Amino acid sequence: MVETVGAQVIPIDGKTLKGSYNREQGRSAIHLVSAWASEHRLVLGQVKVSEKSNEITAIPALLELLNLAGCIITIDAMGTQPAIATQIYNAKANYVLALKANHPTLYGQVKTWFEQAQAQGFEGITVSYDERVEKGHHRTEKRLVWSVSISQLPTLDQQGDWVGLQSVVMVVRVRHLWNKTTREVQFYLTSLESDACKLGQAIRLHWSIENGLHWTLDVTFAEDDCRVRTGHAI
Template sequence: MVDIVAIAILAVISGSDTWVAIETYAQAKREWLETFLALPNGIPSHDTIARVFARLNPQAFEQCFHRWVGSITEAIGAQVIPIDGKTVRQSFDRNSGQKAIHVVSAWASEHRLVLGQLKVDSKSNEITAIPKLLELLDIVGCIITIDAMGCQKEIAAQIIAKNADYVLALKANQSKLEGAVNSWFEKAQSNNFEGVDHSYHHTIESAHGRIEIRKYWSVPVEQLGEIPNQEKWSGLRSVGMVMCERRLWNKTTIEVRFYISSLEHDAVVLAHAVRSHWGIENSVHWVLDMTFHEDASRIRKDNAPLNFSVLRRLSLNLLDKDKTVRGSVAMKRYRAGLDNNYLLQVIAAI
């Protein structure tokens, strides 16, 4: 089993996205693999590899992943940790009644590491999975960012109890609170925030024919007066508004978002936390789909989809962590498949 897991890790880092590809990689690299793996029966078939990962306990496999990541973050620390969910779209199986798996991941944005992941139970949603994932992580002194699904009083209380801070997106799932915050900011903005204790920050970026202007306001929660259920939000200290204006050659769009936070009002800190949260979409979910072809994966039997998702995130961590070669994750995977010495360099972090 150790040989099979080792082969799978090496193959996925090197560009393999299916069981057949893993076997093909191993056959091509057999002479090299035999220098450090036992392989008493030669290279296992793709069916054998698939059966092992279908039966491998995903909780135990994830715990190994968490322990490895923990050993890294213990040394380098982690500051902003976005938490977000992603569905592996092709992992459903109509014949067995299996729904597509949905995985919630935590991402250390400062160090580009997936800290952990947890499968959302088929009869549940992210609201129940996020607290379980938070329990697995050491988040002392970190800022946890979560989208609107995780904007829950219990989750905020759990983060505060673990000596961390939060920045939570506020939308219609907290309709009364969102309505009160929206109304207050509309009034304050119409008066140009005159007489209001607030912090402001803005950025302007241009790329690929578009201009993006982002404006951030952060105010102490006391400025809003009485807001719905304020006392039930553990550690609530500030409220923020973010206005994103995107200018293309033929149209301009404006999007407004609201946030609640346990941090002191500081628009620069709010901007950093919000941009870091967007990073989990660009640096994790997009890369998993475009480079590791996760959404197109037809791996679906038993525990195999979740275990393969661990392989992908492990590989992403290792490739992102390697700074000896400049280039995209896709090019690093390509080089790892060609250059055994580079592959050994990449896996040295394990």
């Protein structure tokens, strides 16, 4: 899938080591932010989040460690910040950033625009569309992706702060389980051109960090159960 996208997709995401807390010393559990090479299935770097901070400060420090040129960086909503987008773009890479309610005005604008455009069948709008269906683990998932050039939308809230912004994306995921059907709608900001197929695959690859790294650490290596908290094991 990476070859189809045409670039190395690097998901960045955080994970809490649940067993690393130290009640006697008043230390909370360690939270690490990792960069994951989806093509080679390797951790490229990790940064520990300060106890009095969050991923917003750890992600820029992690990005500084990496040669990002030519890559696509995917980050969940916590890292959807203008400064992080600028850092990625200035490193000659592209970003795909999840847009959620932590940016209420911008999120509301994009959500409302897509709802209205979809209700009108995207009449008069140049839109890219892609649809994929996957089956496995006793479920069927259908992913519908719409991407639109930023020039098709009215000026967004603080749009100029998002350096390199070219497109906005809406992804609808419909999952059919044996006992229920769920529907999830997600929006994204990206410095890539409007190409629903390419963007949908990059967004899909973001979850490889959950399946390939976080799940493996928890299930195979029992990381969350580890209570070693001294020396290099901290």
